[in-house]
Amino acid sequence: MEKLTIVKVGGKIVEEETSLKQLLSDFAAIEGHKVLVHGGGRSATAIAAKLGIESVMVNGRRVTDAETLKVVTMVYGGLVNKNIVAQLQAMEINALGLTGADMNYMLSAKRPVGEVDYGFVGDVKSVNAGLLADLISKDIVPVLAPLTHDKQGHLLNTNADTIAGEAAKALAKFFDLTLVYCFEKKGVLRDEHDDDSVIAEIDKEAFAQYVADGVIQGGMIPKLENAFEAIDAGVSQVIITKADAIDGTSGTKVK
Ligand SMILES: Nc1ncnc2c1ncn2[C@@H]1O[C@H](COP(=O)(O)OP(=O)(O)O)[C@@H](O)[C@H]1O
Numbered sequence: 061m062e063k064l065t066i067v068k069v070g071g072k073i074v075e076e077e078t079s080l081k082q083l084l085s086d087f088a089a090i091e092g093h094k095v096l097v098h099g100g101g102r103s104a105t106a107i108a109a110k111l112g113i114e115s116v117m118v119n120g121r122r123v124t125d126a127e128t129l130k131v132v133t134m135v136y137g138g139l140v141n142k143n144i145v146a147q148l149q150a151m152e153i154n155a156l157g158l159t160g161a162d163m164n165y166m167l168s169a170k171r172p173v174g175e176v177d178y179g180f181v182g183d184v185k186s187v188n189a190g191l192l193a194d195l196i197s198k199d200i201v202p203v204l205a206p207l208t209h210d211k212q213g214h215l216l217n218t219n220a221d222t223i224a225g226e227a228a229k230a231l232a233k234f235f236d237l238t239l240v241y242c243f244e245k246k247g248v249l250r251d252e253h254d255d256d257s258v259i260a261e262i263d264k265e266a267f268a269q270y271v272a273d274g275v276i277q278g279g280m281i282p283k284l285e286n287a288f289e290a291i292d293a294g295v296s297q298v299i300i301t302k303a304d305a306i307d308g309t310s311g312t313k314v315k
């Protein structure tokens with residue numbers, strides 16, 4: 061099987077021009093087939109605020125009403141995605157920006173209203189991995205935005221960590237796959253405020269204990285849940301690391 065690296069980059073890196081540029085240049089240097097998944101939550105929050113729209117997050121997910129859906133569509137599907145594609149093209153990477161609606165590559169269903177009404181948030185139902193794999197095999201580099209669709213004409217907001225996890229799970233049938241979640245810290249930390257307290261390896265048992273102890277919380281919980289699901293689905297390696305170390309030589313290895 062040929063190797064494929066999927067890199068997911070979070071909002072703090074995406075928001076800052078210099079950190080994004082560095083990340084894209086490191087990404088461009090990865091050998092072999094690759095896919096980039098981007099977030100941009102912070103940019104969406106900033107632009108929503110300029111438009112007088114308040115951002116509400118519950119359990120790390122954005123409550124997405126009709127106006128917020130317009131903002132995230134513009135920010136993720138437009139501004140962030142197309143800027144990344146243009147910058148990668150300048151680095152001789154043949155990038156192709158996609159939402160889940162493009163090529164119908166990622167289908168979702170609006171999350172049912174439970175204790176929380178998340179609005180236009182999509183839970184992934186299926187991934188058209190064959191079409192993505194065809195593109196990847198032709199040396200095209202998909203750049204995936206955190207938007208999916210319901211095939212009834214509606215875009216839905218889906219967390220970027222989930223997009224990366226679902227794409228990895230589906231593409232693991234075609235490639236020997238490494239999934240790298242990169243963000244602003246050196247990995248999963250024993251002490252969130254001490255960047256030198258990286259947990260080198262984590263399994264489900266240790267994860268449950270760290271959550272119970274309050275060491276792992278917030279957005280790191282769904283990130284790790286996505287990571288474990290990817291390992292269970294046959295992804296060879298999942299690494300959580302700092303954006304300047306996407307070569308996988310440091311950070312936290314998910315077992
Ligand atoms: N033990 C931990 N180690 C590292 N980060 C943690 C930990 N517990 C909670 N976090 C938080 O998780 C955040 C990463 O999750 P999230 O904001 O969803 O990531 P991203 O920026 O990649 O979308 C970090 O910014 C940090 O504040």
Ligand SMILES: CC(=O)N[C@@H](CCC(=O)OP(=O)(O)O)C(=O)O
Binds near residue numbers: 099102104120122220
């Ligand atoms: C449903 C949901 O929460 N969607 C996310 C999608 C963006 C994202 O995940 O961005 P980061 O990776 O930068 O956090 C949101 O709108 O914030």
